[in-house]
Amino acid sequence: MKILHLDSNHPLLVAQLATLGFQNTEDFTSPKEEIEKFIAQYDGLIVRSRFPIDAAFLGKAKKLKFIGRVGAGLENIDTDIAEQLGIKLFNAPEGNRNAVGEHALGMILSLFNKLNAANSSVRSGKWQREAHRGIELDGRTVGIIGYGNMGKAFAKKLRGFDVEVICYDIKQNVENADAKQVSLHELFEKTEILSLHTPQTPATIGMINTEFINQFKKSFWLINTARGKSVVTADLVSALKNGKILGAGLDVLEYEKTSFEDLFQTKEEIPKSFAELLSLPNVLLSPHVAGWTIESKEKLAQTIVDKIKNEFC
Numbered sequence: 372m373k374i375l376h377l378d379s380n381h382p383l384l385v386a387q388l389a390t391l392g393f394q395n396t397e398d399f400t401s402p403k404e405e406i407e408k409f410i411a412q413y414d415g416l417i418v419r420s421r422f423p424i425d426a427a428f429l430g431k432a433k434k435l436k437f438i439g440r441v442g443a444g445l446e447n448i449d450t451d452i453a454e455q456l457g458i459k460l461f462n463a464p465e466g467n468r469n470a471v472g473e474h475a476l477g478m479i480l481s482l483f484n485k486l487n488a489a490n491s492s493v494r495s496g497k498w499q500r501e502a503h504r505g506i507e508l509d510g511r512t513v514g515i516i517g518y519g520n521m522g523k524a525f526a527k528k529l530r531g532f533d534v535e536v537i538c539y540d541i542k543q544n545v546e547n548a549d550a551k552q553v554s555l556h557e558l559f560e561k562t563e564i565l566s567l568h569t570p571q572t573p574a575t576i577g578m579i580n581t582e583f584i585n586q587f588k589k590s591f592w593l594i595n596t597a598r599g600k601s602v603v604t605a606d607l608v609s610a611l612k613n614g615k616i617l618g619a620g621l622d623v624l625e626y627e628k629t630s631f632e633d634l635f636q637t638k639e640e641i642p643k644s645f646a647e648l649l650s651l652p653n654v655l656l657s658p659h660v661a662g663w664t665i666e667s668k669e670k671l672a673q674t675i676v677d678k679i680k681n682e683f684c
């Protein structure tokens with residue numbers, strides 16, 4: 372079988388697929404329109420998220436038997452059409468869930484201990500101890516929305532912190548020893564730190580808006596290592612300014628990648644709320660790297676090889 376790789380990944384991916392007898396072609400640069408001209412000759416496609424694999428693309432992929440998504444999120448693939456066409460889909464949340472869990476926890480501890488500000492302050496020659504007095508996680512209630520691979524990995528990281536962990540998920544009976552599944556109502560009542568671990572779907576886009584935020588009984592901290600479009604930036608900024616949200620750790624944003632860079636090149640186009648978000652001191656940001664560790668790069672590749680091997684070898 373012939374496999375086309377659209378993004379670079381850990382070298383073990385191509386090496387092991389070759390050992391299993393697959394023919395591999397790498398094309399990390401040709402635009403989608405070019406790839407569409409020759410995708411018909413391939414049996415397999417390996418992607419991260421270079422461009423959307425939409426219905427038009429899939430319609431041209433006449434021989435395609437599988438798509439390996441070297442990552443967790445599937446929003447860049449038209450999964451309904453793929454299913455209709457009998458194309459198998461493999462993603463790899465098992466490969467980067469631990470990285471996401473550690474990053475989310477790291478964001479909480481950084482925010483609580485004001486590490487970002489303290490680091491800048493000390494580097495600028497200051498020694499401001501009172502200004503950098505932190506708060507503790509001990510005894511607090513952490514609410515998780517989305518209790519799949521990522522949510523569970525994050526909850527596991529909280530073992531040993533003496534926190535109550537509750538989770539909300541649209542699926543029934545997902546709880547385990549690390550978190551108690553609760554209703555949205557109970558989540559709103561108890562949560563002091565909210566961590567999002569939901570995929571991007573029509574239901575989660577814009578989910579965290581003013582109406583939603585105001586249902587929380589207490590002011591809370593928000594951690595988002597899932598998808599930026601789940602949060603309405605303007606509403607988040609309002610809540611950060613009026614104190615309903617005490618601080619936010621955001622690995623994902625409403626505007627990312629090229630749109631983010633474009634926005635910086637043409638400053639007048641930056642939406643006011645987005646520019647404001649980037650300037651708030653109680654916001655900690657990272658460039659969508661929660662699932663991107665040295666270890667997860669290898670584990671993601673291995674997960675995809677194993678799934679392809681299991682199905683086709």
Ligand SMILES: O=C(O)[C@H](O)COP(=O)(O)O
Pocket residue numbers: 419420441442443444445467662
């Ligand atoms: O879905 C994922 O696994 C992460 O968001 C990373 O995806 P990316 O490597 O395609 O950006």
